Amino acid sequence: MxxxxxxxxxxxxxxxxxxxxxxxxxxxxxxxxxxxxxxxxxxxxxxxxxxxxxxxxxxxxxxxxxxxxxxxxxxxxLIQVPEGRRIFPEMTVMENLRMGSYVKGTRGDRERNIAWVFELFPRLREREKQLGGTMSGGEQQMLAIARGLMGNxxxxxxxxxxxxxxxxxxxxxxxxxxxxxxxxxxxxxxxxxxxxxxxxxxxxxxxxxxxxxxxxxxxxxxxxxxxxxxxxxx
CATH class of the missing domain: 3.40.50.300 (P-loop containing nucleotide triphosphate hydrolases)
Known part of the structure; x- marks a missing residue:
């Protein structure tokens, strides 16, 4: 590969x-x-x-x-989840996830991928309206990985x-x-x-x-x- x-x-x-x-x-x-x-x-x-x-x-x-x-x-x-998480702190969890699905060819899979990453990271489902910058370090890392997965x-x-x-x-x-x-x-x-x-x-x-x-x-x-x-x- x-x-x-x-x-x-x-x-x-x-x-x-x-x-x-x-x-x-x-x-x-x-x-x-x-x-x-x-x-x-x-x-x-x-x-x-x-x-x-x-x-x-x-x-x-x-x-x-x-x-x-x-x-x-x-x-x-080929999608990279960077060191230091680099989420968008002034955006909500859901907005961060949607930013990960603006790659060409992925928008049609957006809702399916959101459901998938919420299964992987139930904590994110609980905090989907919370601003990324107010989350703990572990939650931000979960969000960074989930955002990467949104791009297929x-x-x-x-x-x-x-x-x-x-x-x-x-x-x-x-x-x-x-x-x-x-x-x-x-x-x-x-x-x-x-x-x-x-x-x-x-x-x-x-x-x-x-x-x-x-x-x-x-x-x-x-x-x-x-x-x-x-x-x-x-």
Whole structure:
């Protein structure tokens, strides 16, 4: 579904990504884990065309994304839920959800998708008239994910969905992501919470200083000595 080959990127003179190779197959949850500053979020920004790579190719469903603008990437079915939630704080829950369904070809599915995300996140149904900015951090993260789903993603990109949440809410969010995947949405997840993200992943990539240093199945990496020592404190 998604294939990245030899992706290199720099912010000015600061090289951030070095020959990154990555694949996501349809139906998978694939996670990119690593410490802060490893290049995980920058990889997502390159996929979404929010920044332009120095070299390398990114293909989605066989299409080279190099010539596309960010809105065209979204229209192709590749939707990113950004780090920090980035909901519209002065809009209600329902208005935020409707903003997610202005992608070309999704308006006809709006009401069906609203019903779907309310099943996934009952808390949002209870707060559909509440302003997004008055909600808790966990509720805002639920809203950000739900808004992304309103665009009928073929591949959903999530950037640090556990950031700033309590351990109980983190587990809840990851369990919901597993449920979304089981309903047919392929997921590429960027996370610092190594344990929870590897727990739900089919495959994962470990990034350190802009390079992929390990790859494998989620359960294999959880048992890896380097992962256990460097990220899990074991």
């Amino acid at each position: 998604l294939r990245i080959d030899k992706l290199n990127f720099a912010y000015g003179d600061l090289k951030v990504l070095w020959d990154v190779d990555l694949e996501v197959h349809e139906g998978e949850i694939v996670t990119v884990v690593g410490a802060n500053g490893a290049g995980k979020s920058t990889t997502l920004k390159n996929i979404s065309r929010l920044v332009r790579p120095g070299s390398g190719t990114i293909r989605f469903l066989g299409q080279d994304l190099g010539r596309l603008q960010p809105h065209q990437v979204v229209e192709a079915g 993603p073929r591949l959903l990109l999530l950037d640090e969905p556990s950031l700033g949440l309590s351990p109980l809410l983190v587990k809840n969010i990851f369990d919901i992501l597993t449920g979304i995947n089981r309903q047919g949405v392929t997921i590429l997840l960027v996370e610092q919470n190594v344990y929870q993200s590897l727990r739900i992943s089919h495959r994962a990539y470990v990034m350190e200083t802009g390079r992929v240093v390990l790859t494998g199945q989620g359960d294999e990496l959880l048992a890896n000595d380097h992962i256990r020592k460097a990220y899990l404190g074991m």
